[in-house]
Amino acid sequence: MFALRTRSISQTPAKNGRLDEGTDSRYDHAFHLTRLSTVEALDRSSTATPFLVRPRWPYDKVLVSSKAMHGLIDAQSALSDRGLTLILTRGYESRGTFIRVMHQLARIIGSTLFCLVYPHRAREAHSIFSPNGHDQSGDCVDVGVLYNDDVLRLLPLGVFTPLWLIKSIARTHQRELSMVADALQKAGFTIHGNATEALQIHCEMHE
Template identity: 45%
Template sequence: MLIIFKGETQGLKVAPRWPSSKVLIEKNVFLKLLEVQSKLPSSVKLLLVRGYENKSSRLGVFRHISRWLGIKLFCTCYPSRKSEVGDIFGSNGHDVDGSHVDVSIVLNGKRLRLLPLGVFTSLSLQQSRAEEHLAVIEYVKGTLEQCGFIIHHNQTESMQIHCDFNG
């Protein structure tokens, strides 16, 4: 398992999601992300934001509590989307190993904020944000899939580009 800190590592941008200060990732997954990056135009950069998260750590306990609170708030805001709670607030493999990652897109030096309110971004706002950069988003996701990643099926998880390496 590699420990990667904020910044740029071998051409891959890294910005751990708060409150983390680092991203833990399997070496083969890191190499595949570098392969993906090499296939993207120079104006498009991957941004690695999340990898393995130990659920037994202090940070893991914090995440557990914040997920519980998030579920309550999400169900209050979006009662018709309760069926998505498992997909959105589950660990989605991040607590299993470093082959489950979240990446974002940096276009011409600016990060695309596809979920400006995080997982609380409405589906309609997600769609309007995606429409603006649909070609780039689909190109990045397609390149990830060509290199052995599976993009999460849930729309919100897909917008934060949660993907699992299947190699």
């Protein structure tokens, strides 16, 4: 059995604090992860990591496995000299029943709408609207990219960004995206094969 423990890395530990195991119900599910020995809770004020942390609404922290966090640190160290900064936006997401139910509902509605708007891409709906491991462990993360102080807008219409635009954006930022992909892969991540998920830079730590 793994000894599960969770710690918070924050510039203001007194405010954000070490997660209080067993008493903070918002993070209870983090303690039920079976694939992790440690869960890191990072927030916007985290300075212990060289990459940026911008939790996706409605979260104020990103929970990642220690393994994934160190992978991101390794990837970032290969990118800093090239003007590229990773932005961690998603990790393990499961705070409680209400948010889990809302996520499931949003996925069903989103998937149905997606199939209506893009009937020829119906086979992609599962890849795009499934939790893709975010509900299982902190080894799955989404990252954005900051290039010379500008955030790359890789999916301007979110998961509804049409394929022609995805291909155009991928071509425009080919150099930056290939450097990011190379750094993440060398750090032990596998990037999702779906075109939308790949631009969301959904990746999973395997090493």
